[in-house]
Amino acid sequence: MGGVVMSENIHDLTIAYIGGGSRGWAWGLMRDLAAAEGIGGTVALYDIDQAAAGQNALIGNRLSRKTGASWTYRAEASLEGALGGADFVIISILPGTFAEMASDVHAPEAYGVYQSVGDSVGPGGVIRAMRTLPMYEVIAQAIERSCPDGWVINYTNPMAACVGCLYRVFPGIKAIGCCHEVFGAQHLLCEMLDVLEGVRAERCELETNVLGVNHYTVIDRASWRGLDLSGLIARFAERYWATGYTPPGQEDYRENPFTYAHRVKLDMYKRYGVLGAAGDRHLAEFFPNPWYLGSAENAASWTFGLTPVSWRIRDLEDRLARAGRLASGQEELDLTPTGEEGVKQIKALLGLTPGFVTNVNLPNSGQFAGMPGGAIVETNAYISKDSIKPIFSGSQPAALAAVTRRHCENQLAMSQAAALRDGKLAFEVFCNEPALGGLSMPDLRALFDTTTKNTAEYLKDWKF
């Protein structure tokens, strides 16, 4: 269908951006929108930090003026003000502050439980979900009232829990969760082709079958331009399992906590026969803590590092400073594409481009065999004019499926806990997290008490 001329340009779109004061994702969206042909309209930025949203409106409008893009940015003081009549809703919020995140991530270290990210599962993921899901209830209700036909794209973590909450509160919602972590694994496949075959491949030339839960997805079948990659992956794992592989020019994971040398991915391949398809720092958190995260050294031996929240705080300071420069015009946003697919999805949903296949997070309606209906899973889907349909992905190998099913059950139990604000049930979910399977009951209790107390401001209506 490559040559089809699709429908006319659309210049009266409304995009609501919840968390629109962000110093990062928001700028990326601005860049991608500025580069997008054929669409324009208004972006309504909502953030509890109204000043940040206002600053971003300045930055966005400055970019439009500079690039000639037909996008107007405005800050909205209320959630419903931003959502009213939105064609698309983007949600990317930071639930709480770095103070709460520091507790989520680092408090468990006192019990020998390290976390490389702490935003999806494990103690950090559970506590973050407890804080976040009540906010998502409010958002879902507002969407139902203000723009029930709008497409909703979620980027916030914990991804599966957040998307699940949207569907629980408003079952008719048209929401997906999007995440670029699978892209990283696809880039690694390109690296494999380069290293072992001397071939330069592009991610978009790959066909991959994707199945899992966000940040813990795997690829069980891959081809490049019609070439089956099974043998290539096996050879790569054989060669690099023991040492890991760092692409030329990439910073070492000891310097940049967002990098890694893929040993966890390859270990999953070796044990389960399928390639891990998220960053190693995410994948590691889904397994029993002593496997990859029993200590900082343990993580380092698996060639990935921990992301201390202090790092994030320093990083935010840099970004705050940059926001000031961008708003005042001292600095300008570069215009290279982000590599995210949000705008590509928007255009396909509008029917401006042909349908395409990519991985998304959706309630399981059967696309991930062996997992419970309604759990939010990550598989391929076909995205076309006003339609996102999951593609059947089959099932994971039995050994891995048993671990995955456990995460799905925890996800569904957490959803129930959040719906009822049932702290007792949330504690049991906490106790059932793979990362915490080595803790005694008194330690589990103490850790849960500490971490919920540290985020107590956000848990006021929970019953314990």
Added chain:
Amino acid sequence: MGGVVMSENIHDLTIAYIGGGSRGWAWGLMRDLAAAEGIGGTVALYDIDQAAAGQNALIGNRLSRKTGASWTYRAEASLEGALGGADFVIISILPGTFAEMASDVHAPEAYGVYQSVGDSVGPGGVIRAMRTLPMYEVIAQAIERSCPDGWVINYTNPMAACVGCLYRVFPGIKAIGCCHEVFGAQHLLCEMLDVLEGVRAERCELETNVLGVNHYTVIDRASWRGLDLSGLIARFAERYWATGYTPPGQEDYRENPFTYAHRVKLDMYKRYGVLGAAGDRHLAEFFPNPWYLGSAENAASWTFGLTPVSWRIRDLEDRLARAGRLASGQEELDLTPTGEEGVKQIKALLGLTPGFVTNVNLPNSGQFAGMPGGAIVETNAYISKDSIKPIFSGSQPAALAAVTRRHCENQLAMSQAAALRDGKLAFEVFCNEPALGGLSMPDLRALFDTTTKNTAEYLKDWKF
């Protein structure tokens, strides 16, 4: 992915064609293969009419010489000879002769039950399945032994029963059923755009969501170049429901029994809210007989005709004569593409072209919500390098789903009857066919006895 250069040409393929003596489908495949770039190899033609297969080998090789296509055709005397090492298996057989088909189609007329085709469901479909499924058992066993990794494309009717039999006998088979009937509905959508909007559209520019059982599929959502077609379909139905619509230049259904003026499709739209997506002569057979097929006049009032087997016999005579001319070189095959997608699928499965979405018949693994697991259903699927994955289609409206479920239950019961050669169960399936819901028990018994007797040669191991 339009611009991706895929893997190298492949010139050592083996395609086994079961029913390779056909005077019709086989020539179409030859034309499409001759036009296909980048692939070549051997086509092994097997047919119980060995002379016909031999004649077709002559015709195929003549075409290769003329076009420079790198395909060699050979006739094989045994099923396993043809299947050995096949990369692809095409099955397109006539189960029995026109004598049996004449009984299937016309014997029920004595009871007021008319059939426009008689090959899928209803009395003709049931008796044909009884005759055909034992043949398919033999084929499935041979595939398991001779080419278990080959992709199998079935064209024989009853489609759902045949594909179901392949999977029942050899669960690891890589088989799909392909049928062009949905294409016809897509062409009608293009006609709608032309008639009501003055727009010339191509079928390949449409996005349609397809869900049903073969020859009884519907489209519940369609867009063209990003334009939602819901309103267009509603207006078209409003205008043409009462009269039907015959495209300019098309023969009238009173002259050519393969044409029709779409009243059944539009009636389904009016009643169920979704557009019938097979030929009207097929669709009509899935409903209670008095609705559309209580008499030849009843059918005519719905703007479609019956296909008498006498017509088929005359038509075959013409085609036999033509076969002689083609084999001897007196006549040449034209080279216009057939519009079938078989070769397109083969190329995508080989990884020579990017993945694409089309409708296929596959066991339900959840893609058709509300229908039983394992029933053969028709939905979209994504076809790429050595992979065919169904796309979730959602569910039909409740009123239609109740009818469809009944066909699925009958299909599964027929599968069980065939596996056990259980004529008693086959009779009950017969009695449960919508087409026969108005017959008394003595009439049902008499009709079943007559029609099974007329095909008794093929039912020797059935127990009644």
Added chain:
Amino acid sequence: MGGVVMSENIHDLTIAYIGGGSRGWAWGLMRDLAAAEGIGGTVALYDIDQAAAGQNALIGNRLSRKTGASWTYRAEASLEGALGGADFVIISILPGTFAEMASDVHAPEAYGVYQSVGDSVGPGGVIRAMRTLPMYEVIAQAIERSCPDGWVINYTNPMAACVGCLYRVFPGIKAIGCCHEVFGAQHLLCEMLDVLEGVRAERCELETNVLGVNHYTVIDRASWRGLDLSGLIARFAERYWATGYTPPGQEDYRENPFTYAHRVKLDMYKRYGVLGAAGDRHLAEFFPNPWYLGSAENAASWTFGLTPVSWRIRDLEDRLARAGRLASGQEELDLTPTGEEGVKQIKALLGLTPGFVTNVNLPNSGQFAGMPGGAIVETNAYISKDSIKPIFSGSQPAALAAVTRRHCENQLAMSQAAALRDGKLAFEVFCNEPALGGLSMPDLRALFDTTTKNTAEYLKDWKF
């Protein structure tokens, strides 16, 4: 557990009787309550015919005085007045009057469709459901508000549709549907033992596995005092299939339309291998009309008769006269037990007697394999202290299951139609009824229009 002394007597029960003005079922309940040891309290009678409820209160209290039973009867003017704090709710209403019933049952005769009862499925069942389910919505809402913990026993037809409505509106309801039709089949098993073996057996000595939909249930396994009855049933069917069997002393079906000679039951056994387990006049209605009900003669040849509504009208006149005599003391209720199990169930639910197994109508949570979740099915259940748990019944033979599944799908579609007051969907359910599979579309439309018009007073908020 036969000898266990259960908990103390309970004398402060409240039973709400919806439809408490009934001249039949209500008196039966009074008799059974009067005979029940260990329980007493209040029975609140509610009826839209308040005078009838008042008269029944007189009759009930008179009976209590006479028998020394500790039950007080009172008529309640409002539904919620009756339900407030009820421990048990009995629902047995006549939805509409005999005028509507006459249309339900007899209007289809103009189209060759006869009905022996017309209250469950077929045209009569569909129209009756359309009239009844909105009333059941009101009842279910009132139960949720007034006595959400009470046990609800429904006797009204269409049974499956009514129980389904209760659960749809108030998913937390503790409701079952009870029906004595299975008992009749069990009595026939006792007859078989008598006739073929000269053994006098009691119904309560049988073990039977029951599975189906109300009024269309079957028994696939039966034993008496440990004796497997498979062979006995086979011999009985062999001997009596052709002629039917009328127990000594039973009125002929030509005189009493509630009797029959069991040919339909035996025909089901012969065809499907399982014994029909409801009255023949009910069973026959679940199959295509020409099989057993194409004419009054057709029914007679199957040894059952039609129940004309004129018969019911005459019968009601007799019962009205009797009500006067009972209220005034001119006549007294006899005290023989009714054979119904309602009071037995109440006592087991109260924990006054040990748990026991009987057949009930409940949402399918898996007890009837092969049928959709949530459809109301009839299987055995274990009833004990505040608990009713269905017993797994397995699946029906494939041929019968296909018919049964169709009824379940229609039931679920009718539930959706009623929830939305969607007359268009109701019409499609009507068209999909086995009884009407022989009608042309114009006839279906005309019959639906006639029968809905005849009950239009009750369908005011339906959209067509």
Added chain:
Amino acid sequence: MGGVVMSENIHDLTIAYIGGGSRGWAWGLMRDLAAAEGIGGTVALYDIDQAAAGQNALIGNRLSRKTGASWTYRAEASLEGALGGADFVIISILPGTFAEMASDVHAPEAYGVYQSVGDSVGPGGVIRAMRTLPMYEVIAQAIERSCPDGWVINYTNPMAACVGCLYRVFPGIKAIGCCHEVFGAQHLLCEMLDVLEGVRAERCELETNVLGVNHYTVIDRASWRGLDLSGLIARFAERYWATGYTPPGQEDYRENPFTYAHRVKLDMYKRYGVLGAAGDRHLAEFFPNPWYLGSAENAASWTFGLTPVSWRIRDLEDRLARAGRLASGQEELDLTPTGEEGVKQIKALLGLTPGFVTNVNLPNSGQFAGMPGGAIVETNAYISKDSIKPIFSGSQPAALAAVTRRHCENQLAMSQAAALRDGKLAFEVFCNEPALGGLSMPDLRALFDTTTKNTAEYLKDWKF
């Protein structure tokens, strides 16, 4: 049905006892058979220790002579010799010797993982399953050949894995798993009535709803003679959670490792709201090791002890000596009933007594909501003439269900591992055991290697 006289006595039964050389279970069965009225016949004892089977035949026949029971015991040298024509098959074997069991139970202690029994789940359960399931394949095949219609009662552990293997190999088997552990929880309910209410209750007077996996079952609803026990259990837990409860006259768990003071049961009640319904020493093993079994002291603080295999070895010596005395007549078997229900089940299956409800282990066909189909689960069932039908038990509370689901997934993955002799998959099941969630990957590997090596004689055809 207490008063029903059931069918005649049956004196020609054949019972095959696999593991018939047992010094314990076998004697119990002999006692119960000797006391059973109305049945007699032959018991065929098969054991790989033929001498032990022969000795037991002597003991059994001596008992028959003494009591006048009509049972003849004979030792059979071959499995099929014992099974030929058996009406009932009892399986109670020790898979391997105490040497292997010592490794299963004690080797993990080096890694801080203690086990109180080590026969169901955890490292001991997995290794024992690897050793046992190949034996069960042989037994299931022999049953299919020799007595496919016989009822099979399994007592061997790991219960769920063994019963699952029987059904995997011979899907038509009529097998249940029976275990008395639930009875212990029912006795505790009687104790609660005694201690808190001063009432003497009998187990058979209780109604309990049972749902779980063997040795890890719970009771979510209980009544005694119609009295709801919810409040009683809550008060008991309140009073005894901290200290545990030892019934008067019971040995302390520090002296007898088979006793315990119920703290684990009560802890489950406190956390999940349902009462643990197996011995505490079993229940504890299903949770993460540090909760109840991080050390012998940890266990002791939960008022249960470990059962060292040395204790079992001493105990066996006593029993061997006793076997000699019993065989020679120096000692006689006492005749008190064992409290097991095997003989009661046999009589009900024969139709000699009315149907009754008890807990059994069966493949999940829906009776345990939320758990996968086919997993072996423990719920109530209704046992009657040649029929065992599970009773719907509902679902466990979400928090507990997540743990239970994990065990079911491991069970199914272990079944697959055993079918394929896939040691790699078995290792992953091992790693996914809750008891081992605190171990590092090198420790897991080392422990698996050690324990499989210690039982290597039985794992010859496994691939690692």
